[in-house]
Amino acid sequence: MERCGKHFRKRDAILACVRGTDVHPSADWVYETLRQQMPDVSLATVYRNLALFKQQGLIASLGTVGGIERFDGNTAPHVHFVCAGCDAVIDLPQMTVPQSLSSQAAAEAGGQVHVCQLTFTGLCSRCSPK
Amino acid sequence: MERCGKHFRKRDAILACVRGTDVHPSADWVYETLRQQMPDVSLATVYRNLALFKQQGLIASLGTVGGIERFDGNTAPHVHFVCAGCDAVIDLPQMTVPQSLSSQAAAEAGGQVHVCQLTFTGLCSRCSPK
DNA sequence: TATATAAATGAGAATAATTCTTATTGACAA
DNA sequence: TTGTCAATAAGAATTATTCTCATTTATATA
Secondary structure, eight states: OOOOOSSOOHHHHHHHHHHTOSSOOBHHHHHHHHHHHOTTOOHHHHHHHHHHHHHHTSSEEEEEETTEEEEESOOSOOEEEEETTTOOEEEETTOOOOTHHHHHHHHHHTSEEEEEEEEEEEEOTTTSOO | OOOOOSSOOHHHHHHHHHHTOSSOOBHHHHHHHHHHHOTTOOHHHHHHHHHHHHHHTSSEEEEEETTEEEEESOOSOOEEEEETTTOOEEEETTOOOOTHHHHHHHHHHTSEEEEEEEEEEEEOTTTSOO
C-alpha cells in the first residue's frame, strides 16, 4: 500500500505547491515553480492534475484573471481582492459573507447553491497612485 | 452630428444586443444572434466592440463560465447565480450586497475598490435532480 | 458636389491557454 | 520475470480571443 518509492510523485508535488502558497497561482506559475526542484515535470501534467484536484474538491478555481485561470489551495470560504493593475489576488480573511446569503440565494434561484464567491476588484496599495 | 444614415451601425447593434437580453451572453452568442438580422457581421467586430464597451464601462464582464467570457449589459451592481450544469447565468435582483462591505474591503486590502462581485454557483432548478 | 481624412468593418491569419494523444515509464502484484 | 495499470512527457491539436490589413463607410472641408 506504500504509494511512493524513491521516485518523484508529481501529483503530490503539484497539490503541495498550490497549497503551500498564497499567490493563488496559475497553472504556469505552478509549472515554473516546480521545475526548479523537478526539472522534468511537464506542463500537461500540471494542467491534468489541477483539473483533477479541482474536480475532487481538493483545490478551488477562482476563475480567470487577465485571461488566465487561477487556483486556490484554501477551499474554506473566504473573500478575495483582485488587483486590476498587477493581477495579484489577495485574501481578505477578516471579511466574512453572512451565512444567510447562501440560503437566500438558493431560495431565489430555485436550485441548489454550492459555492459563494465574493470578489472585490480595484487597485492594490502598490498599484494605487500616491 | 447625425451618426447614422441608411447603413448599418454594427457597433450600436452589438451594444443593443447585449443590453437587450438577460442571458449574460458570450461573444459568440451575440454574433449568432446578430447574424440573423445582419448576416454580414463579423465575429472580430463583435469581439472588438465588446472589448471597447467593457473598457468604456458601458457593459460589464462577468469573467468566464466554462472557459468562455460572459457579458452583462446591466452595469448596476447586482448578484449572480451560475449553474454548473448548463452554464446559465441568472440575476438575483432581490439580493443586495451591504454597501459597508466595499469600504471594509478597501481598508483591508489597503488600496482602492472599484467593483464588488458576488456570485453563487450551484445547480439551477432545471439541472437539480428531482 | 468632389475630395480628404478618419473611423469602422470583414476576412482570415496569428496567438496563447488549455486539452488531447500516444508512447513510455514506474509501481506493484502474481 | 512478467503482466497490468496508473502516471507521465512530449508535442500535436483545439479553441477562444486578438491581430493585421485591405476595404468600406462616415464625416469634415473646400
